[in-house]
Amino acid sequence: MSLPPMNELLAFQKTASRLSFKKASDELNLTPSTVSHLVRSLEERLKTRLLNRTTRSVSLTEPGQKLFGQLNSILNNLTQAVDELDTDDKQPNGTIRISVNEIAAPILLDKLGKEFRETFPNVHVELIVDNRLIDTVAEGFDAGIRLRDTVPQDMVAVPVIKDFRFVVAAATTYIEKHGLPTQPSDLLEHNCIGFRFQSGRLYEWEFKRKDKRMVIDVKGTMTTNNPGLIMKAVKNGVGIGHIAEPLIKKEVESKELTVLLDDWNPGWPGLYLYFPRNRHMPSGLRAVIDTLRDN
Incomplete structure (x- = not known):
């Protein structure tokens, strides 16, 4: 044909x-x-x-x-290749589509904020938030961002955040009213905000201190599949939440939120940006990678 x-x-x-x-x-x-x-x-x-x-x-x-999954990459690569024939005279440009989950999205917004916009005014970043593990090539994305352990093995992976924790946190108003848990089992006496995976499974909170591990099947009056809603509910004093620590850095520093059971909160595999091997690298994607890379 x-x-x-x-x-x-x-x-x-x-x-x-x-x-x-x-x-x-x-x-x-x-x-x-x-x-x-x-x-x-x-x-x-x-x-x-x-x-x-x-x-x-x-x-x-x-x-x-x-057809779109293959064609989109080919035509975008062709357009970028033509645009970059005079790379010495042109700044990075183009639209970069990135698949990201709700945990990583706010972190990217911080890193790709005002300074990135001023440095690379011709790069347009399109963040598509979806908690599903999707085929980024088939769905026309330039890159994806996920936890290290979920990055497909045939992809090039670049660390965005090498190490971070999911932590138990609560608002000061909640603590003043209900008290502080001193060990993971105390959470069974508190209103904890549950998280449900895309598969339908409820997340059981995991803890580790030295060689001791614990898994707590928390209970509470609210469950959601949206990390953003968990954070909002915690800030509103609804209950205790299990949240990616980078998302609440400012709130912890301002004393609005408090990290609980600090020495029990284990580290998690880092967040990585990934993209296909052996593909033409758009200048805009290179600018994004250089900005996000955690050296």
Whole structure:
């Protein structure tokens, strides 16, 4: 089979990434009907439906998802390669799509804040927050950020935070009313905010001090699958939460929150940014990596 025309591939890529003919047409400086016609032509050429269309929405079919995952990387790499032919005269640029979970997202926002924006004004970072372990290549991401142990083995991994802890924390107002737990088993007498994994399993809180390990099946009046809600509930004095320590650094320093059972809170594998091997490195991604890297 001969390769389809580039304009058909671009029309499909833009429509698949935005799930909108209107948004794709704005990027390509074409009319929505022209973009729709180009995608339809590609489907006829491939003899495969790539998009499901209704009057209100556009979604990818399974073949469309597979094609988009490969095509998006190829076209983005091609665009970046052409843009960077004169790298000596140009600053890093382009849109960098990163898959990140809710634990890591606030950490990235801190590191990619004002200073990054002023240093790399032509780099646009798109953070897509999702707690699922997804195939970043198939879903069109330049990189992902996850705990070290969950990074796919065939990826290049760069440390963002090498070592950190999940800690038990509570608001000062909660402690004043309910007292301090002095050992992990004391948590059974407190209102603890539970976390439920995507699989449906409830997280049991893990503790370690020297060679002693404990797992506590905490109880409480609230359970969520959203780390951001846990942090908000803890700050509001609802109960005790199990939170990534970097997320509450400012609140602990200001005495708004207190880390409990400090010598029982174990270290966790670090957060790593990962991306495919043997792919052209966009200049924007290089700028992100250099900024996030924990040396």
